[in-house]
Amino acid sequence: MDDHLVRRLTGWSAGLPLPEDPSPDVDVDPGLLLDHLDAQIQSRHLDLALRWLQSRQEGFYTIGSSGHESNAAVALALRPTDPALLHYRSGGFYAARAGQVPGSTPVADVLHSATASRHDPISGGRHKVFGHRALNIIPQTSTIASHLPRAMGLAFALDRGTADTGYPGDAVVVCSFGDASANHSTAAGALNAVGYSAHQGLPMPVLFVCEDNGIGISTRSPRGWVRRMLSALPGIDYVHADGTDPARLLTVAAEVAHQVRARRRPAVLHLGTVRFMGHAGSDAELAYRTQAEILADYARDPILATAALLARRGILSPTESLARYEDTRKLVMDQAEAMLGRVERLADPAAVTAPLTTRRVRQVSEAARRAGSGRERVFGGRLPETRGPLTLAQSINTALHDALLTWPQAQVFGEDVARKGGVYGATRGLRKAYGANRVFDTLLDEQTILGVALGGALAGSLPIPEIQYLAYLHNAEDQLRGEAASLRFFSDGQYANGMVVRIAGLAYQKGFGGHFHNDNSVAVLRDIPGLALAVASHPATAPALLRQCLALAEQEGRVCVFLEPIALYHRRDLHTDGDGGWLAPYPEPAQWAATENPLGEVRTVREGDDLALVTFGNGVPMSLRVAGELAREGVETRVVDLQWLAPLPTMSMRAALHGVSRVLVVDETRTSGGVSEAVVAALVDGGFTGRIARVNSVDSYVPLGPAADAVLLREDDVRTAARALLT
Numbered sequence: 001m002d003d004h005l006v007r008r009l010t011g012w013s014a015g016l017p018l019p020e021d022p023s024p025d026v027d028v029d030p031g032l033l034l035d036h037l038d039a040q041i042q043s044r045h046l047d048l049a050l051r052w053l054q055s056r057q058e059g060f061y062t063i064g065s066s067g068h069e070s071n072a073a074v075a076l077a078l079r080p081t082d083p084a085l086l087h088y089r090s091g092g093f094y095a096a097r098a099g100q101v102p103g104s105t106p107v108a109d110v111l112h113s114a115t116a117s118r119h120d121p122i123s124g125g126r127h128k129v130f131g132h133r134a135l136n137i138i139p140q141t142s143t144i145a146s147h148l149p150r151a152m153g154l155a156f157a158l159d160r161g162t163a164d165t166g167y168p169g170d171a172v173v174v175c176s177f178g179d180a181s182a183n184h185s186t187a188a189g190a191l192n193a194v195g196y197s198a199h200q201g202l203p204m205p206v207l208f209v210c211e212d213n214g215i216g217i218s219t220r221s222p223r224g225w226v227r228r229m230l231s232a233l234p235g236i237d238y239v240h241a242d243g244t245d246p247a248r249l250l251t252v253a254a255e256v257a258h259q260v261r262a263r264r265r266p267a268v269l270h271l272g273t274v275r276f277m278g279h280a281g282s283d284a285e286l287a288y289r290t291q292a293e294i295l296a297d298y299a300r301d302p303i304l305a306t307a308a309l310l311a312r313r314g315i316l317s318p319t320e321s322l323a324r325y326e327d328t329r330k331l332v333m334d335q336a337e338a339m340l341g342r343v344e345r346l347a348d349p350a351a352v353t354a355p356l357t358t359r360r361v362r363q364v365s366e367a368a369r370r371a372g373s374g375r376e377r378v379f380g381g382r383l384p385e386t387r388g389p390l391t392l393a394q395s396i397n398t399a400l401h402d403a404l405l406t407w408p409q410a411q412v413f414g415e416d417v418a419r420k421g422g423v424y425g426a427t428r429g430l431r432k433a434y435g436a437n438r439v440f441d442t443l444l445d446e447q448t449i450l451g452v453a454l455g456g457a458l459a460g461s462l463p464i465p466e467i468q469y470l471a472y473l474h475n476a477e478d479q480l481r482g483e484a485a486s487l488r489f490f491s492d493g494q495y496a497n498g499m500v501v502r503i504a505g506l507a508y509q510k511g512f513g514g515h516f517h518n519d520n521s522v523a524v525l526r527d528i529p530g531l532a533l534a535v536a537s538h539p540a541t542a543p544a545l546l547r548q549c550l551a552l553a554e555q556e557g558r559v560c561v562f563l564e565p566i567a568l569y570h571r572r573d574l575h576t577d578g579d580g581g582w583l584a585p586y587p588e589p590a591q592w593a594a595t596e597n598p599l600g601e602v603r604t605v606r607e608g609d610d611l612a613l614v615t616f617g618n619g620v621p622m623s624l625r626v627a628g629e630l631a632r633e634g635v636e637t638r639v640v641d642l643q644w645l646a647p648l649p650t651m652s653m654r655a656a657l658h659g660v661s662r663v664l665v666v667d668e669t670r671t672s673g674g675v676s677e678a679v680v681a682a683l684v685d686g687g688f689t690g691r692i693a694r695v696n697s698v699d700s701y702v703p704l705g706p707a708a709d710a711v712l713l714r715e716d717d718v719r720t721a722a723r724a725l726l727t
Contacts, residue, residue, distance in 0.1 A: 411464065538641075
C-alpha cells in the first residue's frame, strides 16, 4: 500500500520539487516535528504488520490508523498524565504518547494486542484496544462514539473535589471519535451535556477530537456537515486543523490543549484526515469508491506532509526520512516475524467476570464503624432506628443517608433526585444533608446519567446514579453493557468503574402510566457479564442489599444494579388493612452484621415442606399471601426470595429448596426471556428430581389502566398453579 510514499520520498531525494509549505509563517520546534514523524511512521508500519499477520492467520484485527496518523500531534500537545479515551484509529496518538514515557514498548504492545496474546499490556489478549495503564490510556470499545459519555463524566468529575481522582489537578481529558460517529445519539448526548454544563459555568476540561476522513465504512459524510454541526455546539469551543499541514496542526493542537487546561472549558478539535486501505482488512473499498478517488488521497498522506515540511525547513532530508521509514519497517517486522507460532494465548478470558462468591464482603464492620459518627447531624438528631417501622421507600432513603456517611466518595445523582427528592421520595433530604456537590440533579438523558457515573468512577468517586424508571434504561443500556461492565474485561482488571445504579421499576402500579412506568423486563440486565443485579422486596432487607452492592462496587469495581419495585415503595400492609406486614424497623449500625444475609444468597421468607414458591420483588408479597391461604388448608408452603437475579444464586437456591419435592417459580417478568427460565434450568441442571412449574406475566407490553391486570401475573394465577402442582 505504501509504494506511493516510498516513490514520492525517492523522487524528492532525486531532486523532484517538494510541495509548498502550507504554513511558512508558523514556527515549530524541530524536535517536535521529528517526534511527530516517528510516531506516524511507527503507526503506519504497525497497520501493515497487522495485515501481514492476518495473512498468516496469526493476527485478528485489521481496522487501522493509516491516513489518521496526524492524531499524533494531539498526544504531543498533551501530557502523558492526561487521561485519554481513544477510538480505534488512534495508532499515531498511541505511538506519540508512548514516546513521552521512557521504557514504553508501543510496537510490542500493539502486536500483542492484535494477535490476542496474553502479553497484551491492557486487555491480556481479550481484544484489540488502545490502552495502557502507565500511559493513562483507558481502553474503550469506542464503536459508535459510545465512550463519549464516559469522557464527559470524567471531565465533570475532575474538578469537583469530592474524591482523589488520581490525576493531576490541571489534568485534561482527551477523547477521539470519527466523523460518522458524530451523528450517533451517544455523541450528540455527550456533547450536549458538556455544553449544558459549560453554559452553567461548571468546569469541563475535555478536548474532543473528531477525526474526519469523510466516510463511515462506505457511507460518505455530506460535505460541510460535520464542520457545521461541531462548530455550532453551544458552550464548546471549536477549532479546525488539517492533517496535511503539520506545522499549523501542532501549533493549533498545543493552543487548544492549553486553553482547555487553563480555562477548564471544553473544546472540539476538528481534524481533517484521510483513510487508507479501507475500513478494515475485509473491506473492498473499490465497491463504493473509484480508483481515481483512492489514488487522489495518496497526495494527502500525513506522513508525506510531515516529511516534506522537514525537508523544506532543512531539518531532515527526504533521504533521511526514507531511511527512518525503512528502519522502522524493519523494527516492526522483526518483532512481528518473531511472534509467528510463538503467541501465548489467554487461558481464562472470563476470569475478570467471575460470579459473586458467598463470602461476606468487607462491608459490615467497616460500614458500621464509619457510619457511627455524624449520624445525629445527618438525621437531624432523630436516629432512624428510633422512628418505628419504615416502608420500603423510607428504608432505602435511610440507607442512602447512611451510605453517603459511610462512603465519603459516594455521590447520588439523576433526574429529580436532589431538590425534589425523587419522584417517589426515595432521595428526599439527601441534598440538604450532604450538599449539592454530592447529591445533584442531571439533565434528562439516561446516557448522560450513566456517563457521569462511568467517568466519576474512574476519578475515584462511588457513583449511585438513579434511572427514574426501568423503561427509561433501555435507550441507554449500552452504557452498562458496552462501557461499564466491559471495562474490567477489556483492561484485564486494571481499570474498574464500580457503581450502584438504582432503578425504580417493575409493575403493579394499578395500571398507572402504562408501559413506560410499568416495565417488567430485566432480561437485558441479566445478560451482561459481570453485572450484579439485586432486587429489593422488603424494608427489612433492602438496606443490607444496598450496602452489599456498594461494597461490591467499592472493593471489586463491580457494576451493580439495585432494582426497586415501585409498587412496594409505600406499601404498609400484607394480608389485611392495618396489619403493618410490609413495614420494618431500621437496625442501628451495630446490628447490621446480625441482620444481613450473606452476599449472593437467597432468603427463605417462610418455612414449609409441602411446596416451595421461588420468587422475587412483587412476587414475594403475592407468594406470602397465597402461602397464608394454603396454610389454612393444611399445606405448609416455603417462600424463597431470590434477592439476586444476576448472577443467579443457584447453589444457595438449591440448598434452600432441600427437602421440598414441588417447586413453583413465581415470576412477574414475562414468559419469554423472564427470570423463571433460568431458575427452572438451574434446578434441572442441579439434579432436582421433584416437580417444577412456573407462572409468569404474559408476553406483552403493560397497557394503561385496568387492562394491565390482563397481562400481569396475578395472585389467582399463583394460587391456581400452586394447587395444580399439589394434585
